[in-house]
Amino acid sequence: MMNKYFDLITQNTDASIISTGNCKHCNNEFALYDVEKQVLDKQGFKYPDICATCRFRMLYSYLNDRHLYHRKDSLSGESVVSIYSPDYN
Numbered sequence: 001m002m003n004k005y006f007d008l009i010t011q012n013t014d015a016s017i018i019s020t021g022n023c024k025h026c027n028n029e030f031a032l033y034d035v036e037k038q039v040l041d042k043q044g045f046k047y048p049d050i051c052a053t054c055r056f057r058m059l060y061s062y063l064n065d066r067h068l069y070h071r072k073d074s075l076s077g078e079s080v081v082s083i084y085s086p087d088y089n
Ligand SMILES: [Zn+2]
Pocket: 023, 024, 025, 026, 027, 028, 050, 051, 052, 053, 054, 055
């Protein structure tokens, strides 16, 4: 299945595609744009190997994780991520 949403972006903006690749997490095809490449080159970052959806998914899981508690599960004793603090009984 080819996900060609990025062709819509180049049709409606000045952005052009430098290269395309497959996401290492979900294997969907994604594009690297010239404006994105300029920013990455200027900042010295390496080019992405995961798609924008997976990048946002990782970002939001990190942001959500900051508002959760890491504690031991009361039944299994395993480390879990929970909305309840360790003090909650
Ligand atoms: Zn992906």
